[in-house]
Amino acid sequence: MGLTIGVDVGGTKIAAGVVDEAGTILARTRVPTPADPQWAVGAIADAIKELRAEHEITAVGVGAPGYIDRGRSTVLMAPNIDWENEPLKARIEDLVHIPTVIENDANAAAWGEFRFGAAATHDDMIMITVGTGIGGGIVLEGRMHRGSFGVAGEIGHLNMVPDGLPCGCGSKGCWEQYASGRALRRYGRERAAADPVLGKRLLELNEGVAETITGSQITQAAEERDPLALDVYDELADWLGRGMGDLASLFDPAVFVLGGGVSDSGALLLDPVAKAFEKYLIGGVHRPRADVVLATLGSSAGIVGAADLARQH
Numbered sequence: 001m002g003l004t005i006g007v008d009v010g011g012t013k014i015a016a017g018v019v020d021e022a023g024t025i026l027a028r029t030r031v032p033t034p035a036d037p038q039w040a041v042g043a044i045a046d047a048i049k050e051l052r053a054e055h056e057i058t059a060v061g062v063g064a065p066g067y068i069d070r071g072r073s074t075v076l077m078a079p080n081i082d083w084e085n086e087p088l089k090a091r092i093e094d095l096v097h098i099p100t101v102i103e104n105d106a107n108a109a110a111w112g113e114f115r116f117g118a119a120a121t122h123d124d125m126i127m128i129t130v131g132t133g134i135g136g137g138i139v140l141e142g143r144m145h146r147g148s149f150g151v152a153g154e155i156g157h158l159n160m161v162p163d164g165l166p167c168g169c170g171s172k173g174c175w176e177q178y179a180s181g182r183a184l185r186r187y188g189r190e191r192a193a194a195d196p197v198l199g200k201r202l203l204e205l206n207e208g209v210a211e212t213i214t215g216s217q218i219t220q221a222a223e224e225r226d227p228l229a230l231d232v233y234d235e236l237a238d239w240l241g242r243g244m245g246d247l248a249s250l251f252d253p254a255v256f257v258l259g260g261g262v263s264d265s266g267a268l269l270l271d272p273v274a275k276a277f278e279k280y281l282i283g284g285v286h287r288p289r290a291d292v293v294l295a296t297l298g299s300s301a302g303i304v305g306a307a308d309l310a311r312q313h
Contacts, residue, residue, distance in 0.1 A: 001021055001079040002056065003018050003056060003057055003058065004019055004057060004058060004059045004061060004307040004308070004311050005019070005048055005051055005052065005057050005060045005061070005098075005310075006019050006060075006061050006062075006063070006108070006303035006306035006308070007016055007047060007048065007160035007306060008063045008105060008108065008176055008299075008300070008303050008306065009033065009040070009044065009062060009063060009064045009065065009105065009302070010033060010065070010105075011065070012032065012033055012068070012227075013030050013031070013032055013033055013300070014030065014032075014033055014040070014043055014044055014047055015029075015030040015201050015299070015303060016029050016030070016044075016048065016116070016303065016309070017051070017300070017304075018051050018055045018307075019303065019304055021306035021311070022116075023112070023116030023304050025038040025303060025304065026055065027051055027055065028303075029047050029050050029051055031043050031046065031047055033081070037081045037082045037083055037086075039069060039201050040081055041086075041088065041091045044092060045063065045092055045095035045096050045275050048060055048092070048096045048098070049096060052096070052098070053184055057098055058099075058125040059098060059099045059101065059310040059311060059313070060092065060096065060098050060099070060100040060101070060310055061100070061102075061103060061108065061305075061306030061307050061309045061310030061311075061313075062088065062092065062100060062101070062102050062103065062306060063103050063104065063105035063107070063108030063109070063302045063305065063306040064078060064083075064088060064102055064104070064105055065078045065079075065081065065104070066078030066079065066083065066104070067104070067150070067151045067154075068103060068104045068107075068150055068151070069149070069150050070146065070148070070150035070296050071150070072102050072103060072150070073088070073089035073090065074086065074087050074088065074089070074102070075088050075102065076151070078228060079168070082083060083239060087097070088102050089101070089102050099310075100310070101309055103305075103309050104151075104153065105135070105302055106127070106129055106136055106153065107137040107144055107146070107296075108137075108302045108306040109127060109135075109137065109259060109297075109301040109302045109304035109305055110125070110127035110136065110137020110138070110144070110153075110257070110301075110305065111128075111131060111137065111139065111144055111306075111308060111309055112297050112300070112301035112303075112304035112306075112308065113125070113127055113257050113259065113295050113296070113301055113305070114139045114305075115305070116297065116308075117257070117295060117296040117297040117301060117304075118255070118257045118293045118294065118295050118296045118297075119139070119255050119293075122253075122254040122255050123139075123220050123254065124139060124141065124251070124252070124253045124254045125138075125141050125253050125254060125255045125256070125257060126138050126139075126155075126191070126244075126247055126251060126253045126256050126257070127256075127258075127259055128155065128244070128256060128258055128259070128260075129258070129259045129260035130179065130180060130181065130240070130259070130260040130262040130263055130269070131181050131260035131262065132181050132261075133168075133180050133182065134156030134176035134260075135156055135182050135260070136154075136156065138152065138251060138253075140251065140253075141190060145251075145312050155175065155243070156174060156175055156176035156180070156249065157169050157171065157174045157175065157176065157306075158174065158175045158243060158246065159171065159172075159173050159174060159175075160173055160174065160177075160178055160239070160242065160243065161173035161177075161205065163180065164177065164178075165178070172238075175239070175243045178239040178302075179236055179239035179240045180262070181215050181260075181262045182263055182277075183236060183238050183239070184218060184232060184233075184262060185213065185214065186216070187232045187235050187236065188202055188213045188215075188217075188218040188232045189211055189212075189213045191210070191228055191231070192210040193210035198227065198228045198261055199228050201224065201228070201229070202218065202228060202229060205220060205221060215222065215262065218232055218233075219265045219268065222265070223265075223268065228303075233265075233268050233274050236262075236269070237272030237273040237275070238272075238276045238279075239276075240258075240273045240276060240277075241272075241273055241275070241278075241279060241280050242276065242280045242311050244256055244276075244277045244280070244281075244292075245279075245280030245281045246278060246280075247284060248277075248282075249281075249282050252290075254290055254291065255290055255291040255292070255293060256290055256291070256292045256293070257293055258270065258273065258292065258293070259294075259295030259301065260295075263294055263295060266294065270292065270293075270294055270296060273292060274292040277289075277290075298309040
């Protein structure tokens with residue numbers, strides 16, 4: 001089908017790239033996400049026009065946050081951009097005159113890893129993006145699993161603790177409140193404040209202030225083999241493994257792919273998560289166990305996945 005453009009729409013930036021059939025990004029651009037959601041469509045169109053000026057483009061895929069309808073055309077709700085029932089496909093096509101497909105941004109990233117990244121040798125996979133929250137995408141028998149209404153895969157909002165911590169979605173006890181970058185910071189801050197002796201290294205890294213310890217400081221301390229920081233990673237990993245055990249019971253994937261900013265810590269996250277997953281997998285000693293691997297495409301996954309979904313569509 002030739003070249004397509006993939007667009008990854010974030011709360012602060014819009015990144016786009018020209019992608020060939022092998023998943024290689026040939027050109028890139030990025031622009032800030034406008035504060036006014038109505039200007040965001042124009043910014044997306046401008047990025048597409050910039051890239052197509054130098055390349056012949058056959059289709060566009062846009063990875064957008066929030067709920068996308070089954071027809072891959074309308075953003076039903078995107079809280080970070082304040083879209084509601086936004087006819088994004090039609091509006092972009094009116095501006096750029098290229099066939100366009102809209103996809104959930106986490107689904108687009110998962111598809112990128114499935115087609116060209118860490119899960120390229122498997123037919124069934126689940127990607128878990130561990131960042132400020134938790135996102136994800138599910139591929140079953142070589143197809144993106146979207147559900148009857150198009151909104152499957154919101155795994156970060158699995159209810160893990162009844163009446164637990166409040167979540168931005170309006171519920172309480174969601175998985176992302178216990179297994180995300182936000183949770184990692186909370187664990188480190190609480191433990192350093194409760195035990196300044198054990199939390200000495202974390203406090204040193206943040207000028208003695210427990211309340212603003214950052215995720216990167218926890219990672220640095222863990223890389224130095226600081227006991228408290230390692231315990232914090234273990235707690236995060238335990239919650240991740242718990243949720244992955246449930247997902248394995250539901251979908252039986254061949255592989256879990258861990259992406260998102262927290263996954264940049266590499267083995268600090270991967271090793272304890274793999275152990276926790278084994279711990280919580282129902283019937284674990286009597287059944288094959290999914291691999292647990294790190295994503296390989298990094299921040300390019302959303303662009304590559306959205307572009308390839310446009311080609312597939």
